[in-house]
Amino acid sequence: MVSISRLKSHSWKAMVGIRGNTAYVAAYRNRLASWRKQNTIVRVDKPTRIERARSLGFKENNKSIVVRVRVRKGNPYKLRPKAGRRPKRMGVKQWTYKLSDKRIAEGRARAKYSNMRVSGSYLVGEDGLYKWYEVVLLRD
Secondary structure, three states: OOOHHHHHHHHHHHHHOOOOHHHHHHHHHHHHHHHHHOOEEEEEOOOOOHHHHOOOOOOOOOEEEEEEEEEEEOOOOOOOOOOOHHHOOOOOOOEEEEEOOHHHHHHHHHHHHOOEEEEEEEEEEOOOOEEEEEEEEEEE
């Protein structure tokens, strides 16, 4: 006997998988298109992946919320120096950020909702330019 949360987890994996159902893939792409038009940090009424949110401590009460955070993919942009120098010494290329995209999303949610603490986060979507994470926040 398989639990309902296990079935929902499998359906999520099938939806974002390469060989997923075409109806799932179309719904997923429509969802990403609507998320692209929204702000960077959006409070969500219900989590997209309910089984993952509940495993991180989310409950349907006024002490926990879910926030969707958009993070740009790739390395952060670094300005080129204005003074002349050899390209090798400019320090623009091969510059990587020390934090993962997930940690950046959690930090942005923590900064916006400073009266709450971050319980955890999980990936809900990604396209060529952005990654979206849902961050579970609990009231102190």
